[in-house]
Amino acid sequence: xxxxxxxxxxxxxxxxxxxxxxxxxxxxxxxxxxxxxxxxxxxxxxxxxxxxxxxxxxxxxxxxxxxxxxxxxxxxxxxxxxxxxxxxxxxxxxxxxxxxxxxxxxxxxxxxxxxxxxxxxxxxxxxxxxxxxxxxxxxxxxxxxxxxxxxxxxxxxxxxxxxxxxxxxxxxxxxxxxxxxxxxxxxxxxxxxxxxxxxxxxxxxxxxxxxxxxxxxxxxxxxxxxxx
Numbered sequence: 001x002x003x004x005x006x007x008x009x010x011x012x013x014x015x016x017x018x019x020x021x022x023x024x025x026x027x028x029x030x031x032x033x034x035x036x037x038x039x040x041x042x043x044x045x046x047x048x049x050x051x052x053x054x055x056x057x058x059x060x061x062x063x064x065x066x067x068x069x070x071x072x073x074x075x076x077x078x079x080x081x082x083x084x085x086x087x088x089x090x091x092x093x094x095x096x097x098x099x100x101x102x103x104x105x106x107x108x109x110x111x112x113x114x115x116x117x118x119x120x121x122x123x124x125x126x127x128x129x130x131x132x133x134x135x136x137x138x139x140x141x142x143x144x145x146x147x148x149x150x151x152x153x154x155x156x157x158x159x160x161x162x163x164x165x166x167x168x169x170x171x172x173x174x175x176x177x178x179x180x181x182x183x184x185x186x187x188x189x190x191x192x193x194x195x196x197x198x199x200x201x202x203x204x205x206x207x208x209x210x211x212x213x214x215x216x217x218x219x220x221x222x223x224x225x226x227x228x
Contacts, residue, residue, distance in 0.1 A: 006043030007214070013039060014206045021199040029071055033202075037064040037209065044213055050220035052100040056213065059097060062090035063209065080189075081141060088145050091152045091178075094212070098155040098171065101163055101219050108161040116157045124150040127183060134190040142186065153179055163219055170215025177208035
């Protein structure tokens with residue numbers, strides 16, 4: 001993959017950042033967290049041009065805005081809501097991005113898609129129902145967000161069934177990690193504190209972004225160039 005150095009730097013910085021979180025130095029968030037998504041964004045930007053490149057960059061930009069905004073949640077609930085809006089929009093754009101990818105199979109495996117859809121629906125209903133008594137005035141925003149991220153996972157599932165390997169596997173796994181990250185965040189914020197929650201939230205989130213980006217790039221290879 002071209003410009004793979006950006007992805008290596010992203011992984012290296014992510015590892016350092018996660019070690020810092022694991023050792024309890026969460027205040028360093030302000031310095032390290034804002035640079036992670038731009039690094040992988042540069043990797044996507046300097047990759048060769050492909051039809052959905054700008055959509056991918058838009059999703060990463062909105063994710064970055066969400067990251068930065070959530071750094072200031074201690075200053076007021078409005079920052080959490082703004083962060084939610086940025087990530088909500090990012091997930092909508094990810095849905096558009098997934099829908100734009102080239103299909104290699106005209107027909108999906110319908111039984112598997114239906115089975116996966118049912119599991120996603122159970123997750124959505126179960127998570128929202130479980131958190132609802134604890135959401136207060138955020139019932140509607142959180143319910144909408146949970147619905148949108150579940151739809152994003154549904155688009156990734158559809159892609160898993162019709163896209164080329166291994167890009168389909170990367171993107172689908174990335175979407176699952178996104179769900180896990182947001183679920184940990186929601187449980188930690190609205191239900192009960194989770195030990196080392198910041199570490200687990202960021203571990204799954206950084207994996208999600210990496211897998212989705214790499215997966216999309218694998219789905220858009222340059223024919224004359226070997227990809228990783």
